[in-house]
Amino acid sequence: MTRAVTAQGVSKVYRRFLHKNQLKTLKSALVSRSLIRDLRPDQTFTALHDVSFEVPRGTTFGVIGENGSGKSTLLKLLAGITRPTTGSIRVEGRISALIELGAGFHPEISGRENVAINGIMLGLSRREIERRFDEIVEFAELRPFIDAPVKTYSSGMYARLGFAVAIHVDPEVLLIDEVLAVGDESFTRKCLDKIGEFRRRGKTVLIVTHSLSLVDQMCDDVLWLRKGAVADRGDPRRVVDAYLTYVAGGEEALLRGRSGAAPAEAGAGYREGRWGGREVEITGVRLLDDRGQERHVFVPGEPLTVALSVRAPREVDDFVFGVGLFTADGVNVYGTNTHLEEHRARRFVGEGEVRFVVEDLRLVEGTYLLDVAAHRKDGTPYDYHRGRHSFRVKSRVKDVGSYRPAHHWEFLGGIDLQRPQARPELDLHDLDEDAGG
Amino acid sequence: MLAQLRTLFRYRLLIQSLVSRELKARYRGSVLGFFWSFINPLLQLLTYGLVFTVILPVHHSPEMEPYLLFFFCGILPWTWFQSSLTESSGVLIASGNLLKKVLFPAEVLPVVSVLSNLAHFLLGLPVLLVFLAATGRLSWSLVLLPLPLLVQLVLTLGLALLVACLTVHFRDIQNILGHLLHLWFFASPVLYYYGAVTGRARTLLRLNPMSHVLVSYQEILFQGRFQHGRGLALTAVAAALAFALGAFLFDRLRDTLPEEV
DSSP states (O other): OOEEEEEEEEEEEEESSTTTTHHHHHHHHHHHSOSSTTSOGGGEEEEEEEEEEEEETTOEEEEEOOTTSSHHHHHHHHHTSSOOSEEEEEEOSOEEEESSTTTTOOTTSBHHHHHHHHHHHTTOOHHHHHHHHHHHHHHHTOGGGTTSBGGGSOHHHHHHHHHHHHHTTOOSEEEEESGGGSSOHHHHHHHHHHHHHHHHTTOEEEEEOSOHHHHHHHOSEEEEEETTEEEEEEOHHHHHHHHHHHHHHHHHHHHTOTTTOOOTTSOTTOOOEEESOOSSEEEEEEEEOTTSOBOSEEOTTSOEEEEEEEEEEEEESOOEEEEEEEETTSOEEEEEETTTTTOOOOOEEEEEEEEEEESSOOBOSEEEEEEEEEEOTTOOEEEEEEEEEEEEEOOSSOOOSSBOOSOOOOOOSSOOOOOOOOOOOOOOTTOOTTTTO | OHHHHHHHHHTHHHHHHHHHHHHHHHHTTOSSGGGHHHHHHHHHHHHHHIIIIIISOOOOOGGGOSHHHHHHHHHHHHHHHHHHHHHHHHHHHHTHHHHHHSOOOTTHHHHHHHHHHHHHHHHHHHHHHHHHHHTTOOOGGGGGTHHHHHHHHHHHHHHHHHHHHHHHHOTHHHHHHHHHHHHHHHTSTTSSOGGGOOTHHHHHHHHOHHHHHHHHHIIIIIISOOOOHHHHHHHHHHHHHHHHHHHHHHHHHGGGHHHHO
8 A cells, every 4th residue: 555644753842941042052953954963861852752653645643632642743844844863754745734724814905815825825726716606605604704804803703714625625634623613513414424435535543632423433554652652553442542541541551551441530439449259259341242352342233142161169159240330420321130130149269261252242432331249139349340340332323311212213103214224333353452452 | 056946936826916015005194195205215315415515515526416316316325225125134034924834935035125125216317317317317328227227226125135134133133234224335435426536445446346236327317328237247247246155044044933923
């Protein structure tokens, strides 16, 4: 596959004190084209450290990370606005960067003239601008105002015009920096549609965003930056999950194991933990799909198996296995155990596996926490895992709540609705959970 | 330097539209609008005329009579020079957003400053020509006008690039530049006649490239003859060197600009 973007060992170092070393840095800039060569390490700040990745042509690539993790620096480097201190960046084809919409607009002159000049700035010829002018104005929904000076525009109108021009440059590679936060719902929708159209036409899109749902929805591949370095790279769901876990629980949580800790979004009344006398010990918990593959993301309607590896060093005859399901904010969705369902315990010693098989996962999109337990009939715990395991449900339907009963709609009489196009849920079977991890 | 020229040529469409935007935006919203390009030099002339013929009536050598017209021939190109440099010193910082958020060729900005001020100069020129014609001073030497103009353009571009990129690193330049230009104005033969200066001041005047440019204008426009060809030719070399230096320095500092503005 051909690459649209290649970054190799890219680092970016900024000066920390802006004016103290003015002369020295000017001198080193003149001699070696570098502002920071002659500065000591404590006078510099490394915004990106040895970042390498490539983006295949035609894919959508997301960059996530906390504030200050180097996302915007990376985007500026890719756009060619600043140069890497070390390493190299190659971008194939025309690039358009939506970093700040309408950055080149002049407030005193009309929208029409600004479109022309902005288009030229972004690399269009005069003829190309003329040809696309109507389309741009139509897209920005600014037909009645196009001859008014831009200073009279609202910030939304300003951004709309900026986006419209930038997107109509028709680049091979589109860089987007969190710009979809502007404008109202319908315009954001429109922008997303336009970006979607872009992707369908086989163009490459790079998105820097805090909107994890956007990443989930659009990206084929995600890079997670942490303190200027690559923390993880790979499948969006997995990386976003890891990122969420990290953000919620900090680094230790991450180190404890990807499948282990639960996001600490859990409400105050719901604390994760583990307790019990370990007469029966739960040594492992795995979430399996219908092919027996371990997974942490499921779609509604598919089966899910909670497999508990259990061990009883000494023979026990009073034991109950239980499972509880909670939403991320600690609301109990479902709970059951072998005793409630009248399985009578007889005898257990040595190793074993308990499988709780959900034939049809009827949950809406979200993160769910899992309690698993082994205890006595009277409730005395042997081994109780509270909120230590989690999984995500991902769905194309953005319904709300937690439980999705099997349902359909019927309309009788004079009600006419167009049925939605059948959109099957995603097939997550071929997800490679370990890719790039 | 050639690379620099190539870049500028590549961005000619951008430069062209930015210059016309600059011209459009400058007078947008004013009542007289475009006419300000003609009125500005007239008012400037009126001010100096008031000072030097009414308030401080000095005796002028016959080469400078009528004095106001002589002065007009010098102040018009000087204004182009001075406003270009003043604007260039602030233009990168003022357009910081452009440099930081858009892939934008920074050298275009000072060039646009110089060229839009050139446009103002060219718009003021007809006013001068009308006066010259009225006093019967219009002569064939006018066809040589592009010579000093070209030399001044190259010189101004070089200095504008220099000032623009250095100001980003040393904001102090913005403050000091006004005073320097003021001093430079008095050290250039605009208010007085070049030939009348003697002694050490003469040497200084000769080392000032703007002297030769201004003298050329005065000869071509006011005196209807052109004898300063050698001086202008040497100045052309100096202007080319200034441009090379400005372009080199700008190129060296280019990468630092988005981080510093």
